[in-house]
Amino acid sequence: MEPWRINLMVLWVGQFLVNAGMTMIVPFIALYLSQDLGVQGEHRIALWSGFIFAANFVTSFIFQPLWGKLSDQYGRKVMLLRSGFGMAIVFTAMGFATQAWHLLALRLLNGTISGFNPAATSLISSSTPKEKMGFAMGISQSGTVAGTILGPLIGGILADTIGFRYIFYITGSCIFLATLLALFLVREKFDRSLAAKMPKVSVLSGLRELSLTPQLPALFTVTLLLQFAMISPMTLMPLYVQKLHGATENLAFWAGLVSAVTGLSNMLTAPFLGKISDKYGAHRVLTFSLIGAALTLIPQAFVQNIGQLLAIRFLMGLCMGGLLPSVNSLIRSYTPDGMESRAFGFNSSTNALGNMTGSVMGGVLAGFIGIEGLFIMSGILLMLNMAWVRSKLYGKPSTERQHKSA
Incomplete structure (x- = not known):
């Protein structure tokens, strides 16, 4: 192998x-x-x-x-x-x-x-x-x-x-x-002597250098907004499920199922969409996945029963299955040689920031706009992010940096 x-x-x-x-x-x-x-x-x-x-x-x-x-x-x-x-x-x-x-x-x-x-x-x-x-x-x-x-x-x-x-x-x-x-079991080809010859830059200098590649900030923002959209309604989801379900019987089961169904469809489609991105371009998969995620977030504010919510969140997971793999693939493509791990580190930071702001701001904003407003706001933010990403990536696959296979 x-x-x-x-x-x-x-x-x-x-x-x-x-x-x-x-x-x-x-x-x-x-x-x-x-x-x-x-x-x-x-x-x-x-x-x-x-x-x-x-x-x-x-x-x-x-x-x-x-x-x-x-x-x-x-x-x-x-x-x-x-x-x-x-x-x-x-x-x-x-x-x-x-x-x-x-x-x-x-x-x-x-x-x-x-x-x-x-x-x-x-x-x-x-x-x-x-x-x-x-x-x-x-x-x-x-x-x-x-x-x-x-x-x-x-x-x-x-x-x-x-x-x-x-x-x-x-x-x-x-x-x-x-x-x-x-x-x-894991094998890595890493030349420390070559890495030692690379210019030593601080974390902030590295962020500034990566920011000079205009595609990377747009990709980092995808990760941030995706985590915000997933985390912000999480604490209120059991109450929303109770409102739709109309009873407290088996409430924990239904609330858990609503959360799990998105991850299940995400897991099923991520490898498939990854293959599609290899054939047609990660930039295209990312664009259409962002549109799909946004369009399946907003209707969650208008569902009338638990079955409708489960169906829409399953569809949302299908779309989200193409987001993070495409983001990671494109980060690898656009990042300057020798800074790949640093770029993934910054992307991980935006992931943490999305979790942090989602858990804090979700509760604060829900007091004003409700969980329904969180769904609508998250969908709009992802759609705006799609427009930004499209302007930086779409139709420009030839500009992706070429890397030697390790």
């Missing part, structure tokens, strides 16, 4: 295990605080839950560009191993927390050292032949989404059987196993 295919398979498993492990406990932080850490009172639990959820994204937003810079200097694999083993230790330590601030501090630390996904994406992109880039990015995305979908389900089953603390130990073990697989 070709080395790039081995890397893709191993890192798919790694991304699945890491994302499944990380999402096993996040939906149940409030219950962990109240049942295991002694936090009492609905208001206090809500405050601590919000701070702890956002903490990971705050430090991740700050530090991802730094890890991207170091990755370009010392190699992608070493950064992946640093992140993987570090997160395994931190998640295991969360199971020993006895106070809420312990969990907050560990989430801040986890965001600081995290970076498995962008490092894996950078490794895959650097070893994959250019003509297979879209397919590889789609497969990679499916592993991430599959782990994110199944993580909460597995976590809910484990919470009822063994308790919350043991979930942290299992999560740490999953991440440790994923990192071991990468240590022994």
